[in-house]
Amino acid sequence: MRKRIISMLLAMALMSSAFVGCGSSTTGSSTAGGTSSKAAAAKTLSVSLGAEPATMDPALNQAADVTTVMNHLFEGLTRYSSDHKIVNAEAKDIQVSSDHKTYTITLRDDVKWSDGKPVTAGDYEYAWKRVVDPKTASQYAYIFDPVLNATEITAGKKDKDTLGVKAKDDKTLVVTLKAPCSYFNELLSFTAYFPLRKDIVEGNDKWTQSPKTYISNGSFMMKDWSHKESITVVKNPNYYDKDKIKLDSIKFVLLEDDSPRLAAYQNGEISFCYTIPIEEIANWKDKPDFHNLPDLSTNFVDFNCTKKPFDDVRVRKALSLAIDRNYIADQVTKKSQTPAGAFVPIGINDQDSTKKFRDVGGDYIPVKPEDYDKNVAEAKKLLAEAGYPDGKGFPTIEYATNPASMNNALAEAIQNMWKTALGVNCTISAQEWSVFIDTRNKGSFQTSRDGFGVDFNDAVSMLDLFVTGGGNNNCKYSNPEYDKIIAQVKATDDNKVRMPLMHKAEEILMRDMPIAPTTYRTRICLLNPNVKGYYESPMGFDYFMYADIEG
Template sequence: MKKSVTRKSLVMLLALTMLVTTALTGCGKKATNNTGNQTGNDTADGLVIDVSVGPEPETIDPTINTTVDGAAYINHAFEGLMKLDPEGNIVEGTAESYEVSEDGLVYTFKIRDNAKWSDGTPFTADAFVYAWQRLVDPATASQYNYIIDMVKNANEIMAGEMDKSELGIKALDEKTVEVTLAVATPYFLEICAFPATFPLREDIVSANPDTWIQDASTYIGNGPYILDTWDHQSMIVMKKNPNYYGVEKVGPDTINFHLMEDKNTILASFENGEILFGDDLPSEEIERMTDKGLYIQGQLGTYFLCLNVENEALKDANVRKALTLAIDRNYIVNSVTKGGQQPADTFVPTGLSDVETTTEFHEVSNKWYSVDPADYEANVKEAKKLLADAGYADGKGFPTVELMINPGHESIAEAVIYMWQQELGINATISSQDWAVFSDTRSSGDYQIARHGWLADYNDPISFLDMWVTGGGNNDAKYSNTEYDKLIKQVKASSDRKERIDLMHQAEDVLAKDMPIIPLYFYTDLYLKSDKLEGFYTSPLGFKFFSNVSVAE
């Protein structure tokens, strides 16, 4: 990253996304309107839109949430010091301005004079101090606590060595927040737009730590929308926040977020005109829906399988590598997912810059294996040898393993376990859990193999690599390697671009050697959007924004 170009880097990234989109969908614009009776009605209560961005969220607590769909709700109800605008720029949010010291270590943010909480209470700088201290507090157990580990004393607090009050953030007065970093961080302003760093009302959260998100009267935010009702497993309704400083520019008066997990249900609801937007659809319907509402955009993310390295059957790296090499990724993206995905040959995806910003990190990386279709036979041969070296020639003696998924991933799982059986003689079963349960089970490590996916939290390769440090909040593989930990620590202690990038390449090489994960493909973002919905925007990080939309007649 360029030292002071956080917003420019994201603009560059969005430009790349648009190039990918153009290649896949002709500039991402569909040719015809698929229905004539979709929602988006002007009622006595104003403009109401119906959309779906995912299933019942596990949580909508900014500090605790780890999912992209959960972030969609949070992004509408809260706002950080900075925010992402429709053009892809990181711009001032709750802060009207900011200054950075010459050494890049001290950021001073001025809060808008007209910033208020959604209940009309004046907004003060203390809200950020409380939220950030809560994020790193070991008692909170946030899986995203490391997102601000560049802040002074954050690592020591997370390790239990210092009190949370020592975190390098303070309110200089009611409208001024000062953040002191331990190391200059080129993407810090992007962190200030990330949901985990959003402000919180201490009086409300501390009084209702486990239930404040469940009740509209206590789910008090500072964003463009207010939680009106939450009918679990059915719908989250948000209303325009009259106390938002930019309320005059907010679009819909009401957003009905339909909670849907089944892709066929999402598609049917879109085609029936019940929703204007649906996040995802069945892969077998991609061809039919082309030019009928389907958009495909580039996305910074990797779909992979997570291997529980503490499981007896998966402790041997040779076994993990054999499972990896036996998978035909080209078959998966061409015959199963069919959404323009790219076979993954590393963990860090395409789209992130290397030392020279004109070169991609992925382009320079050592590839973990070949994804050339002509090399698949050689991959399988190597996989069989590795499995034999582990003591399981032709799969004999290897126990049946379980691949855990959530609904919508059956076809990928079926293809993978078929390849393992056909090529290696390994038997595997599939178990499916609803999203909220699945996410918790995977996080707790109560599984053998689980589907996983990771989207960048900001425009830097470390967003992918730091999740695998020992004891990391998102380290669902339970992976631990002291050499890897040391490399990541060095990356985070450096502000020298070349040094950081070189160290990250070394870290990815260590990850390849140990193979605690099996990359399958680099994501594209598939969604259904009506022609009538104007002003909608998304980001390569997966966030969907509806606060600026209007509905054409």
């Protein structure tokens, strides 16, 4: 998600213009880089996670780094605690019926919007119906599938007012599910489930663009959005837990590339740096600032199944088998990631916490170093069967990506593997993040870099990406058998039934190969040791709201 830097000199010049005043404040303030002599110093934390957001609308966002920003501005009925447990947030109480299909949720008495108005159950009802409304065109509408009638509404078969959510009164929200859902409390913490104010949002498609109209209910509220530079949030005086918030403000510095981000960290202008240039990993891995965090996610290549020659499964399998995953893990990620032999990432539970989904499912793609020559031989055979022996007659294809040192290296490695192993020529299209997201959403690509992490700790969060017409189904894959299995998975909360079905779904996915998994991801970041109280969720979202600056 970062921009290629032509030279370090240019990177530093760009950084200098982007960071005038970043990490600093008026006399008497405290930053992560130092402390003031005044006892009541204001505390500002500057961090950098990613580039300019494509959107700041909770219903439309698809980026993990923007989710982190939103988690500071908004709050749902539940949230993740520092010990990775789902706890009540705006919900004071959640009662579940004996059939596990009706949730009666009571809001806290002291929840307010950043302008002081009370948060009501009606704000949740409005926001949820807005997400599933086809007019909103939310890529995440499918995350409401457990709620009664949500699937039919997003398909245009029912009115949004039939959604199984009802504000019984200002403090009581009643949710009806179409089937028991074991992870529903986790869904209540996700951005698409955040409340919104109808009087702010309705009829104003620019409500996210100004702090005056960006009314939120979280621990912080927006003060300034300097586009392509920074988003500054300040402590929300109306937040119910404000006494535990020690920071006065957080500046989310917006940078496309990890080179200037690292330079900013080294200069003390930011205290948290997400991703660093791959060539720098060895220099930092033994320092106290360096963190290689687990991440329930997978990197993969999208094949646009609606375009020739990628409508031929033999072509997709050939291109997948020609990828040397060990080379990518060792040389591109510098051993910070693991070769992926399947799609669902490592770390996700199976029937219970004693077994992991990946351990039960095993690999579908041989990923041992000694397997690669066999993989290439099979790839050549498949490509010949598809009518392209040794790549003859195969058209030059394009690989879309967004620039960053690791993304660039990945693109060049795959380009070389396809050429060397199969005789297939590939060009690289490096696009700015917002353009790249639009390209993938519209299917305006042949092959593309992609990656996805779970939105809740269950394998279906990965596998339901590929149902026909799914909002995040970038490869435009469609298989009725697959769709049927995922529907069966969502019809029960019995893991003894669900897990075998999901293994079957993954088997079909790997058989049809609409995507080529490359590595299981981890999250590399640098954190100033003076910053205390930071934590991340199992999904890889960063939480700075309870952080403090010491030293």
